[in-house]
Amino acid sequence: MSREIWYQYLQNINKINQFNQCHYESEFIWTKSSTPVIKTEEIDFYNSKLNYTPGYLTAEKIFYPCPISVMYVLIKSLSFHSSNTSEFTIVVYSKNFEEKKVLTINNNHSYDVLSDIIHIVNILNLYIDHENELKDLDENILQKKNSIDYLTEDNIIALIEKLNFNFFIDGQRRIGKDDTEWNELEIGNLPKSFYIRNLFFKILEKKHVGTFTIASEKVTLKSSLIHIEYDYNHTPYTIVGYNGRKKIEPDTSVTNHIKDILKFNICQLFDEKIEICERIKIEK
DSSP, X not given: OOOOEEEEEEEOTTSTTOOEEESSGGGOOOOSSEEEEEEEEEEETTTTEEEEEEEEEETTOOEEEOOEEETTEEEEEEEEEETTEEEEEEEEEOXXXXXXXXXXXXXXXXXXXXXXXXXHHXXXXXXXXXXXXXXXXXXXXXXXXXXXXXOOHHHHHHHHHTOEEEEEEEEEOOTTSOEXXXXXXXXXXXXXXXXXXXXXXXXXXXXXXXXXXXXEEEEEEOSSOEEEEEEEEEEOSOXXXXXXXXXXXXXXXXXXXXXXXXXXXXXXXXOHHHHHHHHTBOOO
16 A cells, blocks of 8 residues: 655744644645645554654655754654654754754644644744743653643633632730731632742732722732731730731632632733743743
8 A cells, every 4th residue: 555645834934933834735825946844654544653754845846854943943853653652853942043952752642743843843932032041941841732732811710719718817016006906818729830920919919900909018929829918907906815826717708809800900911922931941
């Protein structure tokens, strides 16, 4: 049985985050004497195994195998090991092209290998174009298919709904003056992404956010939680006494109010490109 061979045409190799493919040859418009393609060869019809070769195709349909340069990324090779399991090697360059990093990505259980490669190449070009360092790139994250998908508005709302809220009352005794008493709120189960945690903090740190108001005296961001102090009162020190900080019952009105503040503002401030660049950095 003869092997079927076809070419997948690539476009926008000189544009950040716009690298893509034509699914059909009829969609492709020739602008040069040759164009980057992925030569696709069926090597096992019964097990749907395909072999991919990067290179350039001339208008006369002559194929030249070679690496394909896409801005700061060089696609060197692609290979198949078994059904739905592939491996491809790329080289990522720094913005000044003085440094480089060779990455070998194992692509498991994917039915659209080329789309996955294109997605990774676009993300890496974004990462470099946003002035990020090669040494900070966490290549292990790139091996996890679902770890490099862009977050949607629904994803962000789901992260807000998963936040934990713990309420406390605390105070300070002041000799010769009324004692000070205040409420505290600790927001935990924050997203892993520092970029999103920092956005949450910036929103809540403001006294007035859109049509919502939070009467907070102090908002701080720690590694694992956001700490808010609010409702300061100068009164006789009767509730807390000398026992210090005390946990109290949750206030659902405050909890819902905080969630509304975050939901109302986060989608206006969130930048999916910055977030994904931060996500593929090595955690420090």
